[in-house]
Amino acid sequence: MKPAAAVVFATAVLGATAIAAEIPLADRKSGYEYMGRETRAMQDDDTANPGMLWVLDGEALWNRKEGAAAKSCADCHGDARASMKGVAARYPAFSTERGRPVNLEQRINICRAEQQQSTPLPFESKELLALAAYVGRQSRGMPIEIADDERTKPFLQAGRELFTQRQGQLNLSCAQCHDDNWGQKLAGAVIPQGHPTGYPLYRLEWQALGSLQRRLRNCLFGMRAVSYPSGAPEYVDLELYLMWRARGMPIETPAVRP
Amino acid sequence: MARALINAPAKAKRGDIIEIKTLISHNMETGFRPDNTGKAVPRDIITDFICKYNGQEIFRAELFPAIAANPFLTFYTVATESGTLSFEWTGDNGFTATESVDITVE
Numbered sequence: 001m002k003p004a005a006a007v008v009f010a011t012a013v014l015g016a017t018a019i020a021a022e023i024p025l026a027d028r029k030s031g032y033e034y035m036g037r038e039t040r041a042m043q044d045d046d047t048a049n050p051g052m053l054w055v056l057d058g059e060a061l062w063n064r065k066e067g068a069a070a071k072s073c074a075d076c077h078g079d080a081r082a083s084m085k086g087v088a089a090r091y092p093a094f095s096t097e098r099g100r101p102v103n104l105e106q107r108i109n110i111c112r113a114e115q116q117q118s119t120p121l122p123f124e125s126k127e128l129l130a131l132a133a134y135v136g137r138q139s140r141g142m143p144i145e146i147a148d149d150e151r152t153k154p155f156l157q158a159g160r161e162l163f164t165q166r167q168g169q170l171n172l173s174c175a176q177c178h179d180d181n182w183g184q185k186l187a188g189a190v191i192p193q194g195h196p197t198g199y200p201l202y203r204l205e206w207q208a209l210g211s212l213q214r215r216l217r218n219c220l221f222g223m224r225a226v227s228y229p230s231g232a233p234e235y236v237d238l239e240l241y242l243m244w245r246a247r248g249m250p251i252e253t254p255a256v257r258p
Numbered sequence: 259m260a261r262a263l264i265n266a267p268a269k270a271k272r273g274d275i276i277e278i279k280t281l282i283s284h285n286m287e288t289g290f291r292p293d294n295t296g297k298a299v300p301r302d303i304i305t306d307f308i309c310k311y312n313g314q315e316i317f318r319a320e321l322f323p324a325i326a327a328n329p330f331l332t333f334y335t336v337a338t339e340s341g342t343l344s345f346e347w348t349g350d351n352g353f354t355a356t357e358s359v360d361i362t363v364e
Binding site: 048050053056 | 261263264265279281282283285286326327328330
């Protein structure tokens with residue numbers, strides 16, 4: 001968007017809106033519902049969904065022995081279809097090792113470092129995305145269920161504050177688009193409600209699978225705000241708030257988005 | 259080897275028109291994209307795809323840089339006899355991948 005157009009947009013659409021109000025639970029919609037017929041068909045068919053290529057890679061990694069412990073994920077967790085069912089639906093979750101919530105990728109890396117005694121996988125690496133997609137796939141169709149955990153409450157609140165706080169050169173908050181103006185158009189694209197139901201997901205624009213943090217970085221960039229380093233606590237707090245905001249909605253991993 | 263997903267019916271009636279879908283993991287680097295230093299990333303794409311039905315070529319495609327990453331190709335054929343559908347992708351830098359699936363025709 002050109003700078004002038006952005007300013008007009010900011011004042012005309014957002015300036016008129018008062019305070020962000022949370023979307024009533026019954027009105028929530030996955031980004032899936034805003035997609036075209038062809039893109040939806042791509043997500044729905046496991047042999048057309050490119051995200052499944054990462055799931056297959058993840059399955060191979062799940063069974064591969066790694067690190068000084070020479071153990072595979074399967075050696076401890078067995079069949080992922082049983083042991084990982086529903087796990088992705090409740091992350092980020094509190095980690096006693098870290099004393100704060102961790103997201104699924106971080107949880108996988110804790111096992112990688114401490115259980116397999118290997119080097120943690122870099123964020124956004126093909127291998128970490130593949131494992132997260134494989135673990136996430138085991139929760140497909142299951143409702144997001146963020147635990148009502150006293151220990152994570154302050155982090156959820158911090159995430160909510162980040163979501164509603166204006167930031168960047170455009171001086172916008174996440175909530176101004178995703179709570180107040182979902183369903184409206186930003187340039188040619190419909191503004192979705194911003195529910196993280198399908199991550200890691202395959203974006204046609206990326207031509208690859210990417211994490212929720214990559215998506216958040218895209219948005220911060222669009223707001224011309226400073227983004228955080230991968231794995232930063234701010235992202236995890238935001239993820240936690242977003243997952244709580246999407247509670248009850250079904251997991252779509254690996255989803256497809258334009 | 260590159261991951262590939264094939265969707266073809268395991269069973270068909272003789273004379274049926276069947277749909278075959280293939281998806282393969284590949285970056286399809288166009289050769290036009292600059293890297294961080296401004297130099298073009300060298301082209302690295304799949305250039306050819308061939309499907310054979312019991313050894314006989316039934317479908318062939320040439321691929322070019324404008325084709326998206328992880329190419330998805332779908333096409334149709336007539337189920338004539340039981341046997342094997344084989345798939346072969348070849349490309350830059352010696353890329354090759356093969357897959358096959360069996361089909362029973364009654």
